[in-house]
Amino acid sequence: xxxxxxxxxxxxxxxxxxxxxxxxxxxxxxxxxxxxxxxxxxxxxxxxxxxxxxxxxxxxxxxxxxxxxxxxxxxxxxxxxxxxxxxxxxxxxxxxxxxxxxxxxxxxxxxxxxxxxxxxxxxxxxxxxxxxxxxxxxxxxxxxxxxxxxxxxxxxxxxxxxxxxxxxxxxxxxxxxxxxxxxxxxxxxxxxxxxxxxxxxxxxxxxxxxxxxxxxxxxxxxxxxxxxxxxxxxxxxxxxxxxxxxxxxxxxxxxxxxxxxxxxxxxxxxxxxxxxxxxxxxxxxxxxxxxxxxxxxxxxxxxxxxxxxxxxxxxxxxxxxxxxxxxxxxxxxxxxxxxxxxxxxxxxxxxxxxxxxxxxxxxxxxxxxxxxxxxxxxxxxxxxxxxxxxxxxxxxxxxxxxxxxxxxxxxxxxxxxxxxxxxxxxxxxxxxxxxxxxxxxxxxxxxxxxxxxxxxxxxxxxxxxxxxxxxxxxxxxxxxxxxxxxxxxxxxxxxxxxxxxxxxxxxxxxxxxxxxxxxxxxxxxxxxxxxxxxxxxxxxxxxxxxxxxxxxxxxxxxxxxxxxxxxxxxxxxxxxxxxxxxxxxxxxxxxxxxxxxxxxxxxxxxxxxxxxxxxxxxxxxxxxxxxxxxxxxxxxxxxxxxxxxxxxxxxxxxxxxxxxxxxxxxxxxxxxxxxxxxxxxxxxxxxxxxxxxxxx
Numbered sequence: 063x064x065x066x067x068x069x070x071x072x073x074x075x076x077x078x079x080x081x082x083x084x085x086x087x088x089x090x091x092x093x094x095x096x097x098x099x100x101x102x103x104x105x106x107x108x109x110x111x112x113x114x115x116x117x118x119x120x121x122x123x124x125x126x127x128x129x130x131x132x133x134x135x136x137x138x139x140x141x142x143x144x145x146x147x148x149x150x151x152x153x154x155x156x157x158x159x160x161x162x163x164x165x166x167x168x169x170x171x172x173x174x175x176x177x178x179x180x181x182x183x184x185x186x187x188x189x190x191x192x193x194x195x196x197x198x199x200x201x202x203x204x205x206x207x208x209x210x211x212x213x214x215x216x217x218x219x220x221x222x223x224x225x226x227x228x229x230x231x232x233x234x235x236x237x238x239x240x241x242x243x244x245x246x247x248x249x250x251x252x253x254x255x256x257x258x259x260x261x262x263x264x265x266x267x268x269x270x271x272x273x274x275x276x277x278x279x280x281x282x283x284x285x286x287x288x289x290x291x292x293x294x295x296x297x298x299x300x301x302x303x304x305x306x307x308x309x310x311x312x313x314x315x316x317x318x319x320x321x322x323x324x325x326x327x328x329x330x331x332x333x334x335x336x337x338x339x340x341x342x343x344x345x346x347x348x349x350x351x352x353x354x355x356x357x358x359x360x361x362x363x364x365x366x367x368x369x370x371x372x373x374x375x376x377x378x379x380x381x382x383x384x385x386x387x388x389x390x391x392x393x394x395x396x397x398x399x400x401x402x403x404x405x406x407x408x409x410x411x412x413x414x415x416x417x418x419x420x421x422x423x424x425x426x427x428x429x430x431x432x433x434x435x436x437x438x439x440x441x442x443x444x445x446x447x448x449x450x451x452x453x454x455x456x457x458x459x460x461x462x463x464x465x466x467x468x469x470x471x472x473x474x475x476x477x478x479x480x481x482x483x484x485x486x487x488x489x490x491x492x493x494x495x496x497x498x499x500x501x502x503x504x505x506x507x508x509x510x511x512x513x514x515x516x517x518x519x520x521x522x523x524x525x526x527x528x529x530x531x532x533x534x535x536x537x538x539x540x541x542x543x544x545x546x547x548x549x550x551x552x553x554x555x556x557x558x559x560x561x562x563x564x565x566x567x568x569x570x571x572x573x574x575x576x577x578x579x580x581x582x583x584x585x586x587x588x589x590x591x592x593x594x595x596x597x598x599x600x601x602x603x604x605x606x607x608x609x610x611x612x613x614x615x616x617x618x619x620x621x622x623x624x625x626x627x628x629x630x631x632x633x634x635x636x637x638x639x640x641x642x643x644x645x646x647x648x649x650x651x652x653x654x655x656x657x658x659x660x661x662x663x664x665x666x667x668x669x670x671x672x673x674x675x676x677x678x679x680x681x682x683x684x685x686x687x688x689x690x691x692x693x694x695x696x697x698x699x700x701x702x703x704x705x706x707x708x709x710x711x712x713x714x715x716x717x718x719x720x721x722x723x724x725x726x727x728x729x730x731x732x733x734x735x736x737x738x739x740x741x742x743x744x745x746x747x748x749x750x751x752x753x754x755x756x757x758x
Contacts, residue, residue, distance in 0.1 A: 064082050064288075065080065065081070065082040065083045066080065066081045066082050066284075066287070066288050067079070067080045068080075068280070068283075068284050070276070070277070070280045072096070072214070072225065072226060072273065072276075072277065073214075073224070073225035073226035073227075073273075074225075075096060075097055075186075075226070076095075076096075077094065077095070077096050077191070077194070077277075078094070078095040078096075079092055079093070079094055079095075079194075079195075079198060079284060080092065080093045080095075081093075081198075081202060081284075081288055082288075084102055085102060085104050088104040088105065088106050088199070088203075089105055089106045089107055089203040089204055089205055089290075090104065090105040090198070090199035090200055090201070090202045090203025090204075090205065090290075091103065091104045091105075091199055092195055092198045092199055092202070093180070093195070094191040094192075094194055094195040094198070095181075095191070096186045096190070096191045096226075097183045097185055097186040098181055098182075098183035098185075098186075099179075099181060099182050099183050099185075099186040099187070099188050099191060100130075100179075100180045100181040100191075101177055101178065101179050101180060101188050101191050101192050101195050102177070102178045102180055102195070103175070103176075103177050103192065103195025103196050103198065103199040104175070104176050104178075104199055105173065105174070105175050105196070105199040105200045105203050105205055106173070106174050107171050107172065107173045107174075107203070107204070107205045107293070107295075108171050108172040108173075109171075110171070111169075111170040111171050111295065111296050111298075112170050112171070112172055113170075114353070115170060115353075116353055116356060116357070118162075118165055118169050118170065118173075119170065119171075119172045119173070120158065120161075120162055120165065120172075120173050120174075120175075121172070121173070121174040121175070122154045122155075122157050122158040122161070122174075122175045122176075122177075122196070123146075123154060123174070123175070123176045123177070124146065124150045124151070124153045124154035124157065124177045124179075124192060125143075125146075125150070125176060125177065125178045125179065126143065126146065126147060126149070126150045126179050126429065126430045127143060127178060127179055127180065127430065128143060128430055130179045130180055130181050130182045130430050131182050131184075131430040131431070133428075133430065135428070136428055147429050148463050148467065149429055149431065149432075151460050151463050151464070152463070152464060152467055153177075153188070153189040153192060154177070154460070155460060155464050156189055156192075156193060156213075156240065156242075156250065156252060157175065157177065157189075157192055157193050157196050159242075159249075159250045159571040160193050160196070160197075160211055160213060160242040160249060160250040161175065161196055161197065161200065161207070161209065161211065163249055163571075163572055163573055163574060163575060163576075164207055164208045164209050164211065164249075164575065165206065165207055165208075166206050166208075166295070166297055167297070168297035168298040168299055168357070169206065169295055169297055169298075170296070170297075170298055171295050173205060175196050175199065175200070177192040177195060177196060179192075179430060182430050182431055184229065184431070185228040185229060185230075186226070186228065187215065187229070187431065188431075189215075189240070190213050190214065190215050190226060190240070193211070193212070193213035193242055194212055194213060194277065194281070197209050197210040197211050197212065197281060198210065198281055198284060198285070201281060201284070201285040201289060202284070202285055202288050202289040202290065203289075203290060204290040204291060204292055204293045205292070205293070206292050206293065206294075206295055207292075208575070209244065209281075210244060210278055210281035210282060210285065211242055211243060211244045211249065211274075211278065212242065212243070212244065212273075212274045212277030212278045212280075212281065213240060213241065213242040213250075213274070213277075214226060214240075214241060214270045214273040214274060214277070215227065215232075215238065215239065215240050216237065216239045216240075216241065216266040216267075216269060216270050217231050217232055217235040217237055217238055217239075218235050218236050218237040218258075218262065218266065219231055219234055219235040219236070223265065223266055223269050225269070225270075225273055229431075229432070236255060236256045236258055236262075237253065237255045237256075237258050237262060237263070237266055238253060238254045238255065239251065239252070239253040239255070239263065239266045239267065239270070239568075240252045240253070241266075241267055241270035241271070241274065242274070243271065243274050243576050244274065244278045244576065245278070245575075245576070246271070246275075246578065246579075247575060247576025247577055247578055248267065248270075248271070248274075248570075248576055248577060248579070248582060249571070249572045249574075249575060249576040249577070250570060250571055250572070251267070251556075251568060251569070251570040251582070252568065252569050252570070253565070253567065253568035253569075254471040254566070254567055255475075255560075255564070255565050255566055255567070255568070256475050256564075256566070257475060257560060257561055257563040257564035257565070257566060258564045258565050258566075259564050259565075260564070260565060260583075260586050260587060260590055262564075263565055263568065263586060264579075264582075264583050264586070267579060267582060267583075268579060271579065298353060298354065298357060299354075299357075300351075300354035300355065300357055300358050301354070304343075304347055304351055304354055304355065304358070305358050307346060307347075308339070308342075308343070308355050308358040308359065309358060309362060311339070311342050312335075312339065312358075312359055312362055315335055315338075316335075316359065316362050316363050316366055317366055318331050318335070319331055319332050319335050319363060320363060320366070320367060320378045320547050321370075321376075321378050322378070323379045323380060328378075328547075329450065335359075336356075336359075339355055339356075339359060340352060340355075343355040363547075363551060364551045367531070367547060367548070367551045367552075368531045368532075368533060368551070371383070371531040371539050371541070371548075372531050372532070372533055372537050372538065372539050375539065377541065377548065378545075378547045378548065379408075379545065381543075383539055383540065383541055383542065384540075384542045384588060384591065384592070385542060385543070386407065386526070386542060386543045386592050386595060386596060387407045387408030387410075387543055387545070388407075388408060389405075389406065389407055389596065389599050390404070390405075390406040390411075391403075391404075391405055391406075391506075391510065391599060391600055391602070391603045392404045392603065393510045393511070393513065393514040393603055393604045394514045394608075395413075396415065398614055399415050399416070399417070399612070399614075400416050400417055400418045400515045400611065400612045400614060400615040401415070401416035401418075401511045401512060401513075401514040401515025401516070401517070401608075401612065402414065402415045402416070402511050402514060403507050403508075403510035403511040403514055403604075404507065405503050405504075405506040405507035405510060405600075406495075406503070407499065407502075407503055407506075407543065408497055408498070408543075408545055409495050409496075409497040409545075410493075410495060410496055410497050410498055410499055410500050410503050410545070411493070411494045411495040411496075411503070412491050412492070412493055412494070412500060412503040412504045412506070412507040413491070413492040413494055413507065414489055414490070414491045414492075414504060414507030414508045414510065414511040415489070415490050415492070415511060416487065416488070416489050416508075416511045416512055416514070416515040416517065417487075417488045417489075417490075418485045418486070418487060418515060418517075418611070418615045418616060419485065419486040419487075419488065419616070419661075420485075420486060420616065420618070420649040420651060420659070420661035421437070421480070421484050421485070421486060421618075421651040421653075421659045421661070422486075422649055422651045422661075423486040423488075424436060424437045424486050425437075425439060437477075437480060437485075437486045437487065438470070438473070438474050438477045438486075438487045438488075439470065439487070439488045439489070440466055440467075440469045440470035440473060440488075440489045440490075440491065440504075440508060441458075441466050441488070441489070441490045441491070442458070442462050442463075442465045442466035442469060442490075442491050442493070442501065442504055443458070443462065443490065443491065443492045443493065444461070444462050444465070444493045444496070444500070445492070445493070447494075448493045448494055448495055448496040448500075449496050465500070465501040465504070466491075468501055468557065468559075468567055468569050469489075469491065469501055469504045469505050469508060469525075469559075469567075471559075471566065471567035472505045472508075472523055472525055472559035472560070472566045472567035473489065473505065473508050473509060473512070473523055473566075474566075475523070475561075475566045476509065476512065476519040476520065476521070476523055476561070476566075477512075477517065477519065478517070478518050478519065478520075481657075482518070483517065483518060484618050484620050484657075484659045485517075485616075485618060487512070487517060489508045489511060489512065491503075491504035491507055491508060497545045497546045498527065498543075498544050498545035498546050498548070498549050499525075499526070499527035499543060499544065499545070499549075499557070501525070501527075501557060502524075502525030502526055502527050502557055502559060503525075504525075505523055505524060505525035505559045505567075506523075506524045506525060506596060506600060508523075509522045509523040509524065509600070510522070510600060510603070510604055512607070513604045513606065513607045513608065514604065514608060515607075515608070515611060515612065515615065516607050516608040516609070516610055516611035516612070516615075517607060518607050519607060521561045521562060521563070522561065522562075522597050522600050522601060522605075523559060523560060523561050523566060524559065524560075524561075524593050524596040524597045524600060525557060525558065525559030525560075525567070525593070526542065526543055526557070526558060526559075526589050526592040526593055526596065527543065527544050527549075527555060527556070527557045528540060528541065528542060528543075528544065528554070528555075528556040528557070528558065528585045528586075528588065528589050528592075529541035529544035529548045529549065529552040529553075529554060529555060529556075530552055530553045530554035530556075530572075530577065530581065530585070531548075531552060531553060532553050532574065532577075532581075538581060540581070540584055540585050540588050542588055542589070542591075542592045543592060552573070553572060553573050553574045553577075554570065554571075554572045554573070554574075554577060554581075554585075555570065555571055555572075556568070556569070556570040556582075556585050556586070556589070557569045557570070558585075558586055558589040558590075558593065559593075560593060561597070562594060562597055565586075568586075570582075614663070615663075616649075616661045616662060616663050617661070617662060617663070617665065617668060618659050618660065618661050619659070619660045619662075619668045619669075619672055620657060620658065620659045620660070621657075621658055621672070621676075622655070622656050622657055622658070623652075623656045623658055623675070623676075623679045624656060624679060624681070625654065625655060625656040627656070627678070627679035628652055628654075628656060630678050630679060630707065631652065631658070631675055631678055631679060632652075638678070639652075642671050642674050642675065643671075645670075645674075646662070646667045646668075646670050646671040646674075647662070647664070647667055648660050648661060648662040648664075648667050648668055648671045649661040649662070650671065650675075658675060660672055660675075677705050677706045677707075678706060678707060680705050680708065681708075682704060682708055682710065682739050682742060682748045683739060683742075684739050684740070684741055684742060685738065685739060686738070686739050687736065687737070687738045687739075688704035688705065688736070688737055688738075688739075689734060689735075689736055690702035690703055690704045690710075690734070690735050690736070690737050690750070691703050691732065691733070691734055691735070692729050692730065692731050692732060692733045692734075692735060693709060693731065694731065695725050695726055695729065695730070695731060696725070697725070698713060698714050698725075699711055699712050699713040699714045699716075699717070699725060700712045700717070700725055700729050700735075702735055702737055702750055704737065704739075704748070704750070708748065709748070710737070710739065710747075710748030710749060710750040711747065711748070711749055711750060712729075712735070712737060712750040712751070712752060713749070716740065716749075716750065716751040716752060716753055717729065717752055717753075717756070718752065718753060718756040719753045719754075719756060735752055735755075736752060736755040737750040737751065737752045737755070738750065738751050738752075738754065738755075
């Protein structure tokens with residue numbers, strides 16, 4: 063195979079693409095290098111279409127290999143990589159949402175895109191190179207696909223925008239925005255921000271487009287040079303005869319399937335119509351034609367929903383285009399949890415629950431990019447009953463992990479720093495009923511639950527999901543607070559979360575090839591109006607954190623000690639700290655700076671542990687007075703323990719304000735004696751006096 067190498071400058075660094083060297087049996091394969099971060103992207107399509115399905119079977123797998131970072135798995139028993147990390151799943155979702163809209167409609171051949179991270183440099187995130195690699199692997203392959211697309215990450219630090227910021231720049235900056243697209247349109251966006259103004263998001267997006275245009279042109283040149291001829295695949299399209307017959311059968315029935323404010327009634331109408339159509343098609347064309355018939359019904363419904371909204375401003379539930387569904391807000395509903403709230407928008411209902419834990423409850427993260435801990439977590443749960451279905455209850459899928467991470471981004475900006483609020487915080491959102499925008503309901507519920515728990519957050523956060531209906535003539539309408547049918551048949555799902563001050567999280571995907579910057583900006587501004595309205599309704603219920611935490615929540619006592627004294631608290635092999643924990647039943651966490659955090663539900667136990675530690679690390683100071691205990695008698699004085707672990711010398715001349723002939727005439731081992739620290743010499747030796755406390 064011929065090896066080809068290409069490069070382009072992006073963000074002040076070289077992005078290098080190589081093909082023909084690795085994975086020669088894949089339909090398309092490239093490596094992409096940025097700094098010392100290297101990924102391998104492969105794309106393979108099955109030779110035959112998959113029968114009996116009504117969706118495009120695309121699989122995107124993002125494989126993190128620990129060898130890429132020079133690491134071996136920390137577990138003693140399992141050294142091989144196991145399930146993908148949450149970060150890997152989120153990166154895979156970025157790629158999927160970017161490439162999926164560009165496959166032919168009706169395609170049923172399995173397509174698998176695998177990204178393998180081969181090397182990471184700790185500065186450049188592999189996710190951007192992975193999107194570009196997936197685009198090129200598909201572009202040079204025989205797989206039908208209307209790319210290429212490109213992606214860049216935009217950051218902002220010290221008032222300046224940065225193209226593909228490094229990890230440390232992302233942490234210090236106020237915006238972390240990933241944008242994908244091509245041809246002057248964007249088809250995927252995701253952001254984490256620290257209450258960024260909408261105008262800042264717009265500026266970053268416009269700068270991203272310029273970089274994307276360069277990267278798309280770069281890819282087009284590569285594809286022209288080395289691509290394979292595209293394979294013609296069978297696309298599921300109904301015959302003209304079946305299409306005409308189904309359209310005639312459904313012409314006065316489809317609208318009833320969608321246009322009903324009551325979801326339960328709408329669901330029954332849908333089930334009934336699907337059965338009627340099945341009976342009709344089975345009798346006239348045979349049961350094997352049902353997939354094609356369903357495609358006709360979907361297309362008819364799609365056209366009706368689009369036309370009604372674009373031409374008449376008519377939504378399925380009768381709302382105005384910018385109207386939020388009816389809201390129900392409650393806080394403090396569960397008796398024993400640390401904080402709880404219910405947020406309901408229409409028939410979408412989220413129960414959010416907060417748990418406060420000790421600093422040691424932080425989640426340990428072991429990955430190829432970042433090692434460390436996480437003290438704020440949000441987990442999203444989507445049981446099958448929330449959509450009236452029966453399914454096995456298993457672990458969270460990619461959707462649940464993605465939604466949970468989006469809400470976490472939205473809320474983490476609210477959580478006070480560890481220095482002022484040392485708790486580990488976990489929020490769980492249980493979706494009890496879902497009809498669109500359950501992740502944004504979780505943002506609202508999570509914010510309320512944090513306030514109910516007494517977490518000193520500075521303000522509330524809320525989120526809203528926005529939609530789009532557009533046609534080929536360039537007409538479009540933006541929808542606020544989309545629900546089921548508008549999400550299913552709509553062209554865009556753009557979720558925006560934030561506070562009254564600005565945006566904290568954003569996520570967008572589309573079903574069309576992309577949207578313009580103009581639509582993107584208009585949507586975010588319309589989302590701001592909805593967010594401010596929702597925040598107003600939430601503040602009517604709870605506008606500030608509870609002044610007191612739940613009596614069932616643990617209390618943390620924190621104080622600083624000299625870092626050099628940490629070893630005294632720990633003791634050999636942890637003997638001392640374990641003795642304190644066993645005697646008081648508290649949890650003790652000490653960081654390298656000397657910050658001690660004692661967690662307990664029992665105030666007296668916390669006080670006892672605090673005093674114990676303070677006694678261990680106390681340092682004598684000149685002038686301080688102590689009630690000491692004589693530990694040894696010597697010819698020229700006595701040693702007195704002024705607090706555990708610290709003794710001082712009480713010289714015979716300092717025992718009393720009169721002459722003492724013999725120390726044993728005045729003091730015995732075990733005697734209590736009041737002393738003052740007279741001086742501490744350059745070797746740290748403590749000299750005591752008791753003259754002022756003895757009468758002549």
